[in-house]
Structures are given as structure tokens and as C-alpha cells.
Amino acid sequence: MKNTFKFFFIVLIMGLFNACDVDRLPETQLSDPAFWKTEADLQTAANYLYTFFPGLPNTDDNWSDETYARAPNGISDGSRIATATDGGYNTPYRLIRAANNIITKGPQASATGVSAATIDRYVGEAQFFRAWAYFSLLQRYGEVPLILTTLREDSPELEAPAANRDAILNAIYQDLDFAAAKLPTPKTLGATGYGRISNTAALAFKARVALFEGTRAKFHAYGEPNKHLALAVAASKAVIDSKEHSLFGNYYNLFQLAGEGPSNKENILVRKYGVSLADNVSTHNAARNLENGSASPTKSLVDEYLMTDGLPTTKSPLYQAPVASIDVFKNRDERLSATIMKRGDAYIGSAPVFGIAPLVFNFTGFCSRKYFNIDDWTNQRSYIDGILIRYAEVLLIYAEAKFELEGSISDADLDLSVNLLRTRGKIAKLSNAFVTANGLDMRTELRRERRVELAVEGFRYWDLNRWKTAEIELVKPILGNYFFKTEFGTATTVKLTPDNFILVQDANFRKFNPTKDYLWPLPINEIGLNPSLKQNPGW
Numbered sequence: 414m415k416n417t418f419k420f421f422f423i424v425l426i427m428g429l430f431n432a433c434d435v436d437r438l439p440e441t442q443l444s445d446p447a448f449w450k451t452e453a454d455l456q457t458a459a460n461y462l463y464t465f466f467p468g469l470p471n472t473d474d475n476w477s478d479e480t481y482a483r484a485p486n487g488i489s490d491g492s493r494i495a496t497a498t499d500g501g502y503n504t505p506y507r508l509i510r511a512a513n514n515i516i517t518k519g520p521q522a523s524a525t526g527v528s529a530a531t532i533d534r535y536v537g538e539a540q541f542f543r544a545w546a547y548f549s550l551l552q553r554y555g556e557v558p559l560i561l562t563t564l565r566e567d568s569p570e571l572e573a574p575a576a577n578r579d580a581i582l583n584a585i586y587q588d589l590d591f592a593a594a595k596l597p598t599p600k601t602l603g604a605t606g607y608g609r610i611s612n613t614a615a616l617a618f619k620a621r622v623a624l625f626e627g628t629r630a631k632f633h634a635y636g637e638p639n640k641h642l643a644l645a646v647a648a649s650k651a652v653i654d655s656k657e658h659s660l661f662g663n664y665y666n667l668f669q670l671a672g673e674g675p676s677n678k679e680n681i682l683v684r685k686y687g688v689s690l691a692d693n694v695s696t697h698n699a700a701r702n703l704e705n706g707s708a709s710p711t712k713s714l715v716d717e718y719l720m721t722d723g724l725p726t727t728k729s730p731l732y733q734a735p736v737a738s739i740d741v742f743k744n745r746d747e748r749l750s751a752t753i754m755k756r757g758d759a760y761i762g763s764a765p766v767f768g769i770a771p772l773v774f775n776f777t778g779f780c781s782r783k784y785f786n787i788d789d790w791t792n793q794r795s796y797i798d799g800i801l802i803r804y805a806e807v808l809l810i811y812a813e814a815k816f817e818l819e820g821s822i823s824d825a826d827l828d829l830s831v832n833l834l835r836t837r838g839k840i841a842k843l844s845n846a847f848v849t850a851n852g853l854d855m856r857t858e859l860r861r862e863r864r865v866e867l868a869v870e871g872f873r874y875w876d877l878n879r880w881k882t883a884e885i886e887l888v889k890p891i892l893g894n895y896f897f898k899t900e901f902g903t904a905t906t907v908k909l910t911p912d913n914f915i916l917v918q919d920a921n922f923r924k925f926n927p928t929k930d931y932l933w934p935l936p937i938n939e940i941g942l943n944p945s946l947k948q949n950p951g952w
Contacts (some may be wrong), residue, residue, distance in 0.1 A: 723841030778894030
């Protein structure tokens with residue numbers, strides 16, 4: 414904590430503030446006492462916070478059973494140990510330090526005539542980011558030190574014990590409530606403000622936090638789950654009722670350049686990458702990374718996609734065992750072919766048309782398609798914005814929170830939420846009668862819907878955590894595609910199951926200890942710096 418909270422502040426001058434204000438990177442330093450006088454100062458300080466947003470490609474699903482990289486993952490297979498340092502701990506505290514600085518010092522601008530509404534806006538952005546950082550810490554480590562003021566090197570808070578879970582959550586909710594009350598609507602932000610935090614982003618993120626804690630408390634048997642579930646319902650419904658957002662028409666294009674910008678009302682919050690080499694903020698290289706196997710989807714994910722009749726492959730009369738790789742996508746939810754490469758898709762410069770995933774890179778025999786673009790592969794850079802919060806997630810939160818809070822969900826609420834997603838995927842709607850008639854389970858179907866809609870976007874590990882099913886799912890073997898011998902080739906060295914699926918990692922090499930693995934180990938160095946900080950159980 415001492416290293417993390419050393420007193421520092423670097424502000425970067427932005428020049429002119431235009432449509433890409435949020436994107437411009439700082440260029441020079443300015444002393445802190447001379448700062449905090451104008452709206453431009455506040456905006457410059459707030460812009461720095463945006464650099465903490467995660468980039469692309471998202472490989473967090475390698476922690477789960479959803480994707481696999483080119484080497485075993487210590488979180489996924491239970492082989493990790495406590496490390497000396499951890500960016501998942503230190504980086505959020507750097508963000509908290511920067512946010513606290515704005516929250517504490519931003520009001521000084523009132524002395525030079527900056528309006529209260531303007532100050533509240535940028536303080537609201539800072540409070541959103543502080544909540545973002547603390548939720549990241551809470552997910553990983555549970556109880557951590559709660560620092561809500563700007564500290565000095567000798568501040569006693571640097572050796573304070575961890576705050577309890579409720580105190581951290583209350584601070585997160587308070588920050589997000591302030592942000593939701595003070596930040597502009599997406600409509601008010603308009604094209605020039607696109608990419609900045611809106612009031613609906615604060616509400617949507619509050620819904621995400623509340624669903625996580627409500628379901629985690631319910632299935633891990635602690636706390637007040639209904640309190641948080643009720644907050645999740647209220648926050649997600651507020652976003653729905655705002656009428657600021659709607660689903661984008663084409664699921665595949667949602668993750669391409671065609672889905673960019675304020676005209677796409679599904680995107681609630683994105684990490685902006687710019688437009689072109691001439692108008693460049695930063696770039697990512699998702700296509701090259703995904704082609705090289707940074708996050709290859711698994712059989713576990715593919716099996717979750719329904720047939721067009723709304724039934725799983727194990728129940729649907731439409732399902733036929735595939736004899737060629739393209740058959741995997743036949744009569745399936747369209748989100749499958751938008752998420753995973755199939756024969757005939759645009760691929761890479763040296764192989765413009767996709768045939769079959771090369772097992773030397775994509776160990777599962779599946780290649781992820783979201784954010785994959787052949788031109789970006791050729792250019793070795795991409796400007797496709799990274800989606801952080803989208804309206805589809807809000808709809809899923811509303812449906813799940815409603816069900817878990819009340820024990821059931823009405824057909825009207827299904828039509829308001831998940832059925833909008835199923836319609837886009839071109840599969841049959843979900844209803845209570847449909848569930849009963851086909852021997853299905855509503856909770857399972859709602860969780861399935863969440864998984865396929867948000868596939869390979871970094872949610873799966875945390876869903877397994879909050880549902881307390883990681884101990885069931887993460888000990889299973891990692892399997893890949895069916896081994897189509899004529900397509901994958903006879904010379905390929907690959908392990909197969911008795912029924913001819915690619916065996917990527919055997920169950921013998923996977924473990925999950927429910928007494929310790931639902932929380933991450935605190936970095937050893939941080940415990941050494943702060944004697945009041947205690948290691949999580951089992952680590």
C-alpha cells in the first residue's frame with residue numbers, strides 16, 4: 414500500500430478539447446498547486462482516468478472454461494501461487510489515487526468561477542472510476558483497504574486493515590449514485606462527448622456490481638443478497654426506462670467498425686481507440702492475437718448455443734451430429750457464427766478465406782471472431798473500440814436479478830429483456846410455458862442466455878465465481894472441436910477423447926479448491942508493507 418499510494422500527481426496538458434478529448438494523451442507536466450483552476454484543468458485530470466480502462470483483446474475468459482490460450486492458465490486450472498506483486502491489486506489503487514485527487518481538489522476550481530455543475534460532472538467521472546477500481550479489487554480479493562481521501566506518504570491509512578465487504582460496497586454504490594445524479598445523459602453528451610461517462614453508464618455499472626454481490630451472497634450464503642438484487646433490478650430498470658439505449662441490429666457488426674460511434678445505442682461505455690493513423694489515440698491488435706491463439710473458444714462454450722427452435726442440442730430434433738466443421742453452425746443461434754470463425758469467413762492476409770482453425774495456434778480447433786478483422790490483421794493495428802458496458806448486459810442483469818430476487822420471472826419481463834436478444838439471434842423466444850413443456854430449467858436458461866450473449870467478453874470467470882459453480886466447471890477437462898480428420902489433417906499431433914473431440918487439458922491437471930480459490934491471494938509485498946493486512950484464507 415505504501416508503494417501504491419506514494420504522493421504523486423502528473424497532469425498532462427491536452428491542448429484543444431474537441432470531439433476526441435477523452436482520447437488525447439498528456440504531453441507535459443504541471444505542478445499541482447498551479448492546477449485546479451479551470452474546467453480545462455478538471456477535464457485534463459479526468460482524461461487521465463480513462464487510460465486505466467482495459468484494452469483488447471480481452472483474454473480474461475482464459476481464467477475459466479470459456480477460452481484457452483497456448484499454455485495452461487494457473488487461475489483456470491488451480492495451479493497458481495501467491496505472487497510478490499500483482500497488477501490486479503496495484504493498478505486499481507493507482508486509479509483510486511488519481512480519482513481521489515480529483516474528488517478532493519476539484520472543488521477548488523469554484524474559487525476561480527467554475528460552476529458547481531461543471532465541478533460535479535468531473536468529480537462524478539472520478540467517482541465512477543473509483544467505484545470501477547474498488548469493484549475490481551472486491552471481485553478478486555474480497556476485503557481490501559478502503560481509501561477515500563488523498564493521502565500523504567506518512568498517512569496512517571496506509572497501514573489500515575482491510576475494510577469489510579459491506580463498507581466497500583456502500584462506498585461503490587454512493588460513488589455511482591453521485592455519478593448517476595450529476596453526469597450528463599448520452600443524448601446530452603452527443604457526438605462530441607461520446608466516450609465519456611454518462612449517467613446511464615453509472616446506472617448500468619451499479620447494476621453489474623449489485624448483481625454480482627447479490628448472487629454471490631445468495632449462493633455463498635452470506636450477507637443480504639436480496640438487498641443487492643433489489644438494487645440490481647432498480648438500476649437496470651432505470652437504464653431501460655431512460656429510453657437512451659436499444660440493441661444494435663447486427664450482432665456481428667457490433668464488434669466491428671460498423672458498430673462504432675454514438676449512432677449505436679447499444680454501447681453504453683467503450684474504450685475509444687481513434688479513427689485512423691492520422692487520428693490515432695492508441696491501437697490494439699486483436700486480429701493478430703486471436704489468430705495466434707490468445708483466446709480460443711472451447712467446446713463448453715459452443716455447446717451452450719441453442720438450436721433455432723430454442724432447444725439445446727441435447728433436446729432439439731433439429732440437431733444432427735456434424736460430419737464437417739461447417740455443420741457445427743447449422744440451425745444454430747446466429748450469435749455462434751458471429752462469435753466463432755466458420756468456413757468461408759474473411760480471415761487473414763495470407764489466407765483470406767477461413768477454412769479450419771490451425772491447431773498449432775488455436776489449440777481448441779476454434780478461432781474467436783469478435784473484433785477480428787482481416788484489414789486490421791494486414792495493418793497489424795485496429796481502431797475498433799472496445800466495448801466495456803452494453804445494453805444487452807443490462808437486459809440480462811434485469812432478467813437474472815428479477816428471477817433470483819422473486820424466484821420466478823414473468824413472460825412480460827422475459828419479453829422486455831432476454832427475448833430481445835434471442836430475437837436478434839434468430840431463435841425461439843423463452844417463456845414459462847416453453848420451459849415447462851420442454852423440461853427445461855428457467856435459471857439454467859437465463860444463465861445460458863447470458864453466456865452466449867456475452868461470450869468471450871470477460872464475464873464467464875466471474876459468473877462461475879458468484880454462482881459458486883467454479884468448483885464444478887473448472888475441474889472438468891478442456892475440450893475443443895470435433896476432430897474432423899479430413900480438415901484438420903492426419904499428420905497433426907493432437908490428443909483426442911474416445912468420442913473424437915480435441916482434448917486440450919485433461920481433468921487430471923485441473924483443480925479448484927472452494928475453501929480458497931473463490932478469492933485471490935493478496936500480493937506478498939503488500940502484506941509486508943502493511944502489517945494490518947491479512948492474507949486471504951488458504952493462501
